[in-house]
Amino acid sequence: MNRPTSIALDRLTKVYDAPVVSEVSLEVAEASFVTLLGPSGSGKSTILQMIGGFVAPTSGRILFGSEDVTPLPPNRRPCNTIFQDLGLFPHMSVAENVGYGLRLRKIPGRLRAKRVADMLALVALEGLAHRRVHQLSGGQRQRVALARALVLEPPLLLLDEPLTGLDERLRQQLRDEIGRLHRRLGSTFLAVTHNQDEALSLSDRIAVMRAGKIEQVATPQEIYDNPATAFVAGFVGFDVSLAPERVTPGERHWTAMLAGSPIPCAAPERQAASYRLAWRPERVRLAEPGEAADLADVTVVGSAFKGRDVEVETRLVNGQSLRFLLAADGRAPPPNGALVALVCRPRLVADG
Numbered sequence: 001m002n003r004p005t006s007i008a009l010d011r012l013t014k015v016y017d018a019p020v021v022s023e024v025s026l027e028v029a030e031a032s033f034v035t036l037l038g039p040s041g042s043g044k045s046t047i048l049q050m051i052g053g054f055v056a057p058t059s060g061r062i063l064f065g066s067e068d069v070t071p072l073p074p075n076r077r078p079c080n081t082i083f084q085d086l087g088l089f090p091h092m093s094v095a096e097n098v099g100y101g102l103r104l105r106k107i108p109g110r111l112r113a114k115r116v117a118d119m120l121a122l123v124a125l126e127g128l129a130h131r132r133v134h135q136l137s138g139g140q141r142q143r144v145a146l147a148r149a150l151v152l153e154p155p156l157l158l159l160d161e162p163l164t165g166l167d168e169r170l171r172q173q174l175r176d177e178i179g180r181l182h183r184r185l186g187s188t189f190l191a192v193t194h195n196q197d198e199a200l201s202l203s204d205r206i207a208v209m210r211a212g213k214i215e216q217v218a219t220p221q222e223i224y225d226n227p228a229t230a231f232v233a234g235f236v237g238f239d240v241s242l243a244p245e246r247v248t249p250g251e252r253h254w255t256a257m258l259a260g261s262p263i264p265c266a267a268p269e270r271q272a273a274s275y276r277l278a279w280r281p282e283r284v285r286l287a288e289p290g291e292a293a294d295l296a297d298v299t300v301v302g303s304a305f306k307g308r309d310v311e312v313e314t315r316l317v318n319g320q321s322l323r324f325l326l327a328a329d330g331r332a333p334p335p336n337g338a339l340v341a342l343v344c345r346p347r348l349v350a351d352g
Contacts, residue, residue: 005064005078005155005188006030012050012060020046022212023060028205030065030155033182033189035199037235038209044192048158051190052081064156079156080149088133088144094120095129098147105152119151122184123177139170146178150185159191163198175201196236200224208232216269228269229350233278240349242277242320247348254348259316263294265348272350279346281311284324286340293341298322300340303333314340 007028014021021043028034036044049055051062053074062070069077088097099116107115120126123143133141142162149157162178163171179202182189193199199206200220207217208231216228227233230240244256244263253264256277268275287293295316302313309325310333316322324342326333334340 007051007156007188007190008061008063009047009051010061010063012047012062013058014043014046014050014055015058020212021050021057024212024214026207026214026217028188028190030188031186032204033179033191033202034205034207035191035193035203036207036209037193037196037199039194039235041211042209043212044209045160048081048160048190048192052079052158053077054081078154079158080152080154081158081160082145082149082162083160088141088148090133093130093132094125094136094144097133097144098151100148101152115151116147119147122150122181123147137170138167139174142170142174143177146181150181150187153185154187156188156190159189161193162191163193163195171198178202200236208235226266226269226347227278227349229272229352230276230278231352233276233347233349237280238278238347238349239281239323240276240278242279242316242322242346243351244275244277245318247275256346256348259295259318259320261295263344263346265346268348268350270350272352274351275348276351277346278349279322279324279344281323281325282309284322284342284344286326286334287343291341291343294344294346295322296341298340298342300334300336300338302336314342 009024009026011023011025012021013019013023024047036047038044046055050057053072057070061068064078095116098119099112102112102115120129123146125140125143163174175198203220205217206220206223208215208223210231216223216232223236227236227238233240242258244258246257248255254267256263256265258277297317298314300312301315304311305328308328310328312324312326312333314322
């Protein structure tokens with residue numbers, strides 16, 4: 001196999017009628033799995049297309065290792081791309097689809113057949129070599145696309161929303177398979193997705209994108225536990241609806257004043273002109289008797305059964321709303337109108 005390739009994006013920009021990618025710089029270490037995570041329209045797929053050579057940047061550079069590949073066409077870049085539509089050939093069998101690139105490279109027939117068989121075994125498609133694409137399930141077609149890309153042993157694999165359109169069970173199955181393939185093959189993987197679960201479970205590092213720019217680059221755990229901005233926090237499952245009356249920096253921790261209660265917080269990842277308080281609804285709980293609470297005199301205004309949890313909606317004395325989850329363990333949630341005290345351990349994040 002070829003050596004895995006590192007990628008460096010240097011102030012990469014793409015402008016159509018307006019900028020869709022704005023001076024993005026990013027380093028992807030060789031043999032790592034990095035994901036561009038963001039909503040539709042954030043520029044993540046455009047970046048992938050520029051890296052693959054299918055879209056020319058307006059400005060900036062793309063480097064594979066030490067080589068500037070910005071002016072090179074796709075067929076001269078050491079990477080393969082799996083697009084959302086997969087691009088499989090319907091008139092070919094599974095084996096013919098997987099071996100197509102090998103045939104273009106004039107790999108001898110016997111060696112080509114062995115590599116195709118080995119790759120089909122790797123993606124658990126043994127016995128399906130002679131089927132046509134229309135005879136396969138969505139998950140099997142995704143595996144064929146993976147096998148066709150990986151059989152060429154690319155040092156870099158680009159994946160554009162690789163699990164879009166699959167049901168939840170297949171998503172989990174193929175997500176696990178992609179992770180195993182990455183660990184086994186040691187290539188560099190760069191993926192694009194809007195699904196935070198995929199990004200968190202597969203990636204070594206995540207770049208969260210918004211409006212053509214990178215908001216934060218960090219490990220999955222850092223993104224999950226320490227989002228830098230309100231946008232990142234909201235995108236990875238925090239509730240960020242609370243605005244403190246004031247924020248006071250300190251040596252060991254900061255203090256956010258909310259509804260008259262001083263709440264100690266870790267220092268924010270990024271300093272800003274204004275902040276919001278972010279918390280995970282599943283980490284908020286009712287204070288035990290005698291326990292110091294972050295918020296007191298919080299009024300319950302509603303509750304809704306969510307399966308494993310009960311979502312409780314409350315109102316603070318300043319009129320702001322706070323939602324949290326209680327385990328649906330058979331105990332009734334506090335009734336509407338009840339005053340409760342909460343332990344919420346929120347995080348301070350830069351507003352915006």
